[in-house]
Amino acid sequence: MSQEPEKTAQDPAKAQPGTEKRHKRPSVMLYLVILFAAAFLLMAWSYVIQQRANHETMSDLEESSSALENVIQENEDLKAQAAELERQLADAQDQMDVLSDTISSQEQVLEQTCQAMDYFWQVNEAYVRGRYTLCRELITAMEDTSNGQTPLKDYLPTESTTNNDRFSPADRYQEIYDDLY
Secondary structure (H helix, E strand, C coil): CCHHHHHHHHCHHHHCHHHHHHHHHHHHHHHHHHHHHHHHHHHHHHHHHHHHHHHHHHHHHHHHHHHHHHHHHHHHHHHHHHHHHHHHHHHHHHHHHHHHHHHHHHHHHHHHHHHHHHHHHHHHHHHHCCCHHHHHHHHHHHHCCCCCCCCHHHHCCCCCCCCCCCCCHHHHHHHHHHHHC
16 A cells, blocks of 8 residues: 555656646636636627717618708798799689770770770761761760760860860860850
8 A cells, every 4th residue: 555655646647637637627727717818808899899880870860850851841832932833823813804894894995995986086077067967866866874884075185285275085076065055
């Protein structure tokens, strides 16, 4: 028995089997620490990259939001402009209707004025020639209101366009009328 302890004391490889395990334990621990440190660094790096990506995404979203607000504002402006143009169009259509009615009434007035002038020249001609019966018949036609319209005598011009200091057609008609009636 005493030989075995001497052999163990002489054989350093056999005498330190626990030392080898102790030596392997710190290298495994170092390896695990390095792995955890690498994993931590990778996670930290991933976190930084993700934060940067989030920041860029937020910037893009803010820019998109700003652009969207501009588009919405422009859309509102265009709607207001369209409403204003529609109102102007409705006003223009109303004015066209009024102008159409005015033109129609002016055409009627012009037509009645032409007819009144035609009768007036016939009355004047009959009066000058001394044909008083024909003149009275024409005056009666000019004074007629049986159809519910204004008498033709009211369409005679009240101003002379010849600038010769003579009577206007309405004044000459009244002169003839006063002389015959």
